[in-house]
Amino acid sequence: xTHINNPIRFAGWLRHVTANIPLLYHLNIHRRLTxxxxxxxxxxxxxxxxxxxxxxxxxxxxxRLNGVNEELIEVLRVHTGLLSVYERxxxxxxxxxxxxxxxxSGTLRTGLLDDARRTRAAFSHLPPxxxxxxxxxxxxESIERTLPSHLDAxxxxxxxxxWEAVRFRIERQVQPLESLSSELVKDVAREVEEQRxxxxxxxxxxxxxxxxxxxxxxxxxxxxxxxxxxxxxxxVTEPLGRLVEGxxxxxxxxxxxxxxxxxxxxxxxxxxxxxxxARRLQSLYETLHEREANLAEAQRLSHTGSWAWDVxxxxxxxxxxxxxxxxxxxxxxxPTTENYLQSIHPDxxxxxxxAASELYKGNDAEYxxxxxxxxxxxxxxxxxxxxxxxxxxxxxxxxxxxxxxTEQRNARNxxxxxxxxxxxxxxxxxxxxIALREEIDKVSMFEDIVGTSPALQAVLSRVSKVAPTxxxxxxxxxxxxxxxxxxxxxxxxSHRSSRxxxxxxxxxxxxxxxxxxxxxxxxxxxxxxxxxxxGRFELAEGGTVFLDEVGELPALTxxxxxxxxxxxxxxxxxxxxxxxxxxxxxAATNRDLQAAIDAGTFRSDLFYRLNVxxxxxxxxxxxxxxxxxxxxxxxxxxxxxxxxxxxxxHKKSLxxxxxxxxxxNIRELQNVIERSVIVCETENFSVDESWxxxxxxxxxxxxxxxxxxxxxxxxxxxxxxxxxxxGGQVSGPTGAAAKLGMPGSxxxxxxxxxxxxxxxxxxxxx
Numbered sequence: 001x002t003h004i005n006n007p008i009r010f011a012g013w014l015r016h017v018t019a020n021i022p023l024l025y026h027l028n029i030h031r032r033l034t035x036x037x038x039x040x041x042x043x044x045x046x047x048x049x050x051x052x053x054x055x056x057x058x059x060x061x062x063x064r065l066n067g068v069n070e071e072l073i074e075v076l077r078v079h080t081g082l083l084s085v086y087e088r089x090x091x092x093x094x095x096x097x098x099x100x101x102x103x104x105s106g107t108l109r110t111g112l113l114d115d116a117r118r119t120r121a122a123f124s125h126l127p128p129x130x131x132x133x134x135x136x137x138x139x140x141e142s143i144e145r146t147l148p149s150h151l152d153a154x155x156x157x158x159x160x161x162x163w164e165a166v167r168f169r170i171e172r173q174v175q176p177l178e179s180l181s182s183e184l185v186k187d188v189a190r191e192v193e194e195q196r197x198x199x200x201x202x203x204x205x206x207x208x209x210x211x212x213x214x215x216x217x218x219x220x221x222x223x224x225x226x227x228x229x230x231x232x233x234x235x236v237t238e239p240l241g242r243l244v245e246g247x248x249x250x251x252x253x254x255x256x257x258x259x260x261x262x263x264x265x266x267x268x269x270x271x272x273x274x275x276x277x278a279r280r281l282q283s284l285y286e287t288l289h290e291r292e293a294n295l296a297e298a299q300r301l302s303h304t305g306s307w308a309w310d311v312x313x314x315x316x317x318x319x320x321x322x323x324x325x326x327x328x329x330x331x332x333x334x335p336t337t338e339n340y341l342q343s344i345h346p347d348x349x350x351x352x353x354x355a356a357s358e359l360y361k362g363n364d365a366e367y368x369x370x371x372x373x374x375x376x377x378x379x380x381x382x383x384x385x386x387x388x389x390x391x392x393x394x395x396x397x398x399x400x401x402x403x404x405x406t407e408q409r410n411a412r413n414x415x416x417x418x419x420x421x422x423x424x425x426x427x428x429x430x431x432x433x434i435a436l437r438e439e440i441d442k443v444s445m446f447e448d449i450v451g452t453s454p455a456l457q458a459v460l461s462r463v464s465k466v467a468p469t470x471x472x473x474x475x476x477x478x479x480x481x482x483x484x485x486x487x488x489x490x491x492x493x494s495h496r497s498s499r500x501x502x503x504x505x506x507x508x509x510x511x512x513x514x515x516x517x518x519x520x521x522x523x524x525x526x527x528x529x530x531x532x533x534x535g536r537f538e539l540a541e542g543g544t545v546f547l548d549e550v551g552e553l554p555a556l557t558x559x560x561x562x563x564x565x566x567x568x569x570x571x572x573x574x575x576x577x578x579x580x581x582x583x584x585x586x587a588a589t590n591r592d593l594q595a596a597i598d599a600g601t602f603r604s605d606l607f608y609r610l611n612v613x614x615x616x617x618x619x620x621x622x623x624x625x626x627x628x629x630x631x632x633x634x635x636x637x638x639x640x641x642x643x644x645x646x647x648x649x650h651k652k653s654l655x656x657x658x659x660x661x662x663x664x665n666i667r668e669l670q671n672v673i674e675r676s677v678i679v680c681e682t683e684n685f686s687v688d689e690s691w692x693x694x695x696x697x698x699x700x701x702x703x704x705x706x707x708x709x710x711x712x713x714x715x716x717x718x719x720x721x722x723x724x725x726x727g728g729q730v731s732g733p734t735g736a737a738a739k740l741g742m743p744g745s746x747x748x749x750x751x752x753x754x755x756x757x758x759x760x761x762x763x764x765x766x
Contacts, residue, residue: 036232040225047217054213057206061199069192076185081108081115085147089154093167101158101166109151116143139184239267246274255282296320303404307335310397316340325381325404327373345370345378355385362387362395368405379406449485450633451626455618459486466613467493472565474550474610475588477617480667483588484548486617491544496584499543502536507549510749515557516573525574537570537581544584550610551591551602558603561585565609585610620662620669627658630666634673635685642677650686660692716754719747720761728761 085108092101150169157165242259249257255278261271296319299305305322309315318335326343333339344352348369355365368382385400449460466473467490475483484503491501509517516525520535536545547553553561564570565585569578587610596602620627631649639646653676662668676687722736729735730751731744740747751758 033232036225036228039228040221043217043221043224047213047221050213050217051210054206054210058203058210061202061206065196065199081111085109085151089170090167093158093163093170096158096161096163102155105151105155109148113148139180142180236267239271243267243271243274246278250278250281253285255285300324303407305402305404306400307402308397308399309337311395322402325379325402326371327375327377343371343373345372355383359385359387359398360395362389362393379404380409381405449482449489450629451623452629453618453623453626455623456626459615459617460489462613462615463489464493466490466615468495469613470494470584472584472610472612473586474612474614475586475617476593476614477588477590478619478665479590480665481617481619482666483590483617484546486615487544487546487586487588490586491546491584494544494584496543500540501544501546502540503546503548504536505548507552510746510752511554512749514554515560518557519560519570519572521573522575525572529574532572535570535572537564537583538579540583542582544586547585547587549589549591550587551589551593551596553602555601555603558606562603562606562609565606620665624658627669628654630669631657631673634670635677638674638677644677644680645683646680646685647683648685650684653685653687656687656689656692715750716756719750719754719756723751723756723758723761726761728758730758 089101089105089108154166154169157163157169239259239262246257246259257278258275259271261268261275299319299321303321303325305325306319307322308317314337316335316337318330320330322335323330323333326340328335328339341349341352351367351369355367358365364387365385366383368380371379371381373379382403382405383400384403385398387395388397388399390396449456463486473487473490475486477483487503488501491497504518506514516529516533516535518535518537520533520538521529523529523532547561560570564581564583568581570581571578593602593607593611597604597607631654635646635649657669657672664671672687672691675691676685679688680686718740719736722739723730725739726734726736730737730747732738735744737744737747
């Protein structure tokens with residue numbers, strides 16, 4: 001367990017040491033590695049030094065052994081020489097051969113002395129580690145000093161034949177030297193053995209130290225080298241690891257990740273560059289994310305999706321709004337051409353194929369189609385596509401947008417529907433406005449039918465009978481008898497009373513415009529028809545149309561009116577669509593239609609259609625008993641307007657009014673009363689007699705013709721004066737029609753009917 005924990009502790013110690021060496025991170029990686037290599041080499045040199053030192057110790061011990069061996073050898077040589085001298089002298093002494101003794105003594109002495117000198121010389125060259133026995137040199141010196149004299153004495157004794165003295169001297173003088181050398185040999189041998197044992201012990205110790213130093217030095221060197229390697233590697237790998245983790249964080253999109261930077265080496269600089277890059281990427285990502293959010297929100301609000309299709313890889317990109325438009329879940333659906341084509345309405349796939357062929361040609365395309373959602377609902381979309389080409393003109397990608405125009409289409413349909421409704425309401429309002437204006441214009445008419453005469457009661461009886469029905473009514477009578485008032489009474493008492501009552505004076509409208517006025521016209525139907533216009537029959541839808549002076553209708557208009565009465569439909573001028581007419585027709589005339597039929601100016605079939613329920617309005621002459629009531633009614637009406645009050649009607653004026661024949665009927669009576677209210681300043685109402693022309697009735701038609709002629713002459717003069725001022729121009733803000741306060745078409749009709757040559761005024765104007 002201890003062996004297992006030691007590397008862990010050592011690794012922890014290394015991390016601690018590494019973390020606490022900030023100087024290490026101030027060096028660049030190259031310098032770190034160089035220092036590491038130098039340190040390892042120094043450690044190796046130290047180990048080699050230890051080995052050399054121990055080797056030197058072993059060599060010293062070996063030299064010591066050689067020295068003690070040489071010491072022993074030299075001592076043995078001297079001892080051997082002495083022993084040889086002792087033995088040879090003994091032999092010569094026993095042989096008592098003085099000549100040989102004399103001869104060999106010199107040789108023995110010379111050899112022994114040479115051995116002694118050589119031994120002393122060898123001892124002087126022994127290594128200092130060799131401990132020389134202190135008795136060796138003195139013994140050698142003693143031998144060198146005494147031996148020659150002893151030999152000389154022996155030679156002298158032998159020469160004198162004193163062999164006993166020779167033998168005595170050999171035993172007493174030479175033999176002690178031999179014993180001395182023998183003891184010396186023993187002492188040296190013992191000393192040599194001791195030094196050999198010490199040298200062997202030292203060598204053994206040195207060898208053990210070498211045996212231990214080599215692995216220990218190698219292990220320590222390896223350990224320190226490994227530690228330095230770990231430290232250096234960790235100083236490199238840890239920043240690299242942080243950079244790798246930072247790179248992985250960037251790959252995951254964590255652009256806010258920052259790595260810790262220690263020191264100023266290359267990796268620290270790389271870490272600073274990484275952090276700066278990450279901050280820049282974070283800023284760009286936030287900007288991009290904000291823009292993507294704005295784009296996604298803009299696409300969501302505008303219902304616009306974006307897409308891209310890579311031609312080579314067939315990969316398709318859809319924005320979030322694209323999935324929303326097509327009703328797909330982006331988490332479970334991968335956009336493909338198959339699910340895109342399956343979403344297209346079958347009737348619209350041909351247009352998609354045509355657009356695709358244009359895109360493959362490198363052209364842009366813009367097309368609309370329908371898509372069917374997974375819930376079988378349908379949307380209307382519009383696509384704008386662009387083909388991206390490379391330098392060689394080859395299409396490599398398609399990009400585009402898809403706009404959901406369903407809401408716009410529905411809004412447009414709703415707007416068109418609302419516009420139609422508004423148009424209908426506008427038309428209805430226009431109808432009611434026309435009817436209201438006409439009612440306002442008719443303020444001068446009777447607000448109600450006034451009178452109690454039998455003739456009037458007979459008319460009212462017929463009105464009450466025909467009013468609830470939808471039958472066509474033909475009201476006849478002289479001008480001013482109140483034919484329109486009767487027509488309004490019929491309308492008010494009918495089930496159409498809540499709808500419009502539209503009155504048309506057929507005599508007041510030019511003959512070429514009467515059809516357009518009655519039935520309307522389409523845009524461009526004729527010159528000046530700049531927009532579509534509804535006719536009176538459309539304006540009176542569900543109500544009543546009152547055709548006053550119906551006998552003045554042109555022949556073509558009579559045919560169209562006959563169709564309305566027979567088939568209840570008509571066509572606008574310039575149109576080809578039949579329009580149903582749900583209206584009641586009440587016609588009125590002061591002409592003799594039978595005479596017009598005989599003259600060929602009025603169709604008999606139209607007359608029979610109009611004359612379903614005829615009502616003849618009596619003239620005022622035929623109902624004189626109603627004049628006092630009418631006078632009272634008109635006085636009260638106009639006096640309130642003028643802010644006046646009358647106590648009574650002058651009897652003379654009332655008699656005058658009752659006796660007057662009233663060729664203009666009630667309208668003439670109304671005008672006389674209004675004029676009298678204006679000029680009368682007394683409490684009693686009176687009428688100026690000069691205002692009432694007393695001519696016999698027989699002359700009335702002649703007078704009326706004369707009056708009409710004078711009126712036409714005055715009208716012609718007024719029109720010519722206006723043409724003269726406008727230089728012959730009829731329409732426009734400075735034209736004669738504007739000066740006279742009438743429509744240009746009406747003035748054109750009057751110019752034509754009065755036979756005025758407007759060109760001569762143009763010449764004069766120039």
